[in-house]
Amino acid sequence: MNEKYIELRxxxxxxxxxxxYFLFLKHNFKAYTNLYLRYNAISIILTLISSxxxxxxxxxxxxxxxxxxxGSNVATESYFIAGAIILFLIIFITSLINFSFSxxxxxxxxxxxxxxxxxxxxxxxxxNLGTIIVFILIxxxxxxxxxxxxxxxxxxxxxGMLAQYGLNFTLTAVFGLTFMSIxxxxxxxxEALSEGxxxxxxxxxxxxxxxxxxxxxxxxxxxxxxxxxxxxxxxxVYFSVESNVDLSTSVFAxxxxxxxxxxxxxxxxxxxxxSQISYGILYYNLNEVKYNLxxxxxxxxxGVNE
Numbered sequence: 001m002n003e004k005y006i007e008l009r010x011x012x013x014x015x016x017x018x019x020x021y022f023l024f025l026k027h028n029f030k031a032y033t034n035l036y037l038r039y040n041a042i043s044i045i046l047t048l049i050s051s052x053x054x055x056x057x058x059x060x061x062x063x064x065x066x067x068x069x070x071g072s073n074v075a076t077e078s079y080f081i082a083g084a085i086i087l088f089l090i091i092f093i094t095s096l097i098n099f100s101f102s103x104x105x106x107x108x109x110x111x112x113x114x115x116x117x118x119x120x121x122x123x124x125x126x127x128n129l130g131t132i133i134v135f136i137l138i139x140x141x142x143x144x145x146x147x148x149x150x151x152x153x154x155x156x157x158x159x160g161m162l163a164q165y166g167l168n169f170t171l172t173a174v175f176g177l178t179f180m181s182i183x184x185x186x187x188x189x190x191e192a193l194s195e196g197x198x199x200x201x202x203x204x205x206x207x208x209x210x211x212x213x214x215x216x217x218x219x220x221x222x223x224x225x226x227x228x229x230x231x232x233x234x235x236x237v238y239f240s241v242e243s244n245v246d247l248s249t250s251v252f253a254x255x256x257x258x259x260x261x262x263x264x265x266x267x268x269x270x271x272x273x274x275s276q277i278s279y280g281i282l283y284y285n286l287n288e289v290k291y292n293l294x295x296x297x298x299x300x301x302x303g304v305n306e
Contacts, residue, residue, distance in 0.1 A: 057082075098273035099175070
């Protein structure tokens with residue numbers, strides 16, 4: 001058992017759950033991030049490549065002059081479109097990996113009392129791969145329905161906006177809790193989705209408030225991460241304009257904008273992984289509140305010892 005292990009299977013108040021999340025990150029941030037980087041090394045490289053294609057294409061469209069000498073707007077648009085498509089696929093696949101990785105990490109953390117191993121996490125992901133794929137297909141249909149409903153709500157002033165936020169938080173919670181149900185108890189898609197929906201609807205306002213708080217925290221983390229490249233880009237653009245440098249044809253400007261855009265994307269993806277960590281902590285709390293499994297286990301142990 002890890003000396004810094006934090007028991008997540010507790011009947012905690014809302015404030016205690018948030019506090020547990022921060023405490024978990026305090027003791028496990030380095031170990032979690034190291035594993036995260038190992039699982040996302042390829043996607044980070046691909047994100048940089050797609051960011052470069054997007055920035056190059058965008059700057060080429062802005063200047064109507066492709067610096068590689070092709071002199072064709074078609075080539076410029078091709079870079080932009082290719083970058084956008086690749087980036088979408090990367091974010092989708094990476095998000096899927098990170099949802100699975102974070103869920104498996106939390107499940108392994110609880111099962112082994114803080115002693116997390118990469119091999120067990122990978123085995124857990126591969127063994128649940130079929131269930132994950134089926135859930136993603138179902139989730140895709142749910143997301144389509146969500147977009148349709150959101151478009152309808154967009155025509156309703158103010159209340160429609162609030163309803164959109166509530167629906168977004170609810171859907172995110174259902175997905176997060178369902179993933180945790182899959183990895184924590186190896187449930188089927190139907191059972192896991194049913195449990196995720198049940199936990200969300202029976203604790204609706206707590207879930208919405210929790211999602212709001214975590215969303216704000218993740219936004220702050222993203223802003224903190226991109227603040228440094230944003231300042232650098234701002235200073236560079238200012239002096240470039242003062243010196244009459246053509247940013248659209250500058251190789252250095254392209255590199256600066258590429259790394260700035262990539263920093264934003266990577267921080268966004270990372271905070272999504274942290275969000276799933278928070279839903280993992282929430283899942284074990286809601287699970288214990290409903291089933292009392294860990295408490296009953298402790299009571300049984302006391303009876304055996306006596």
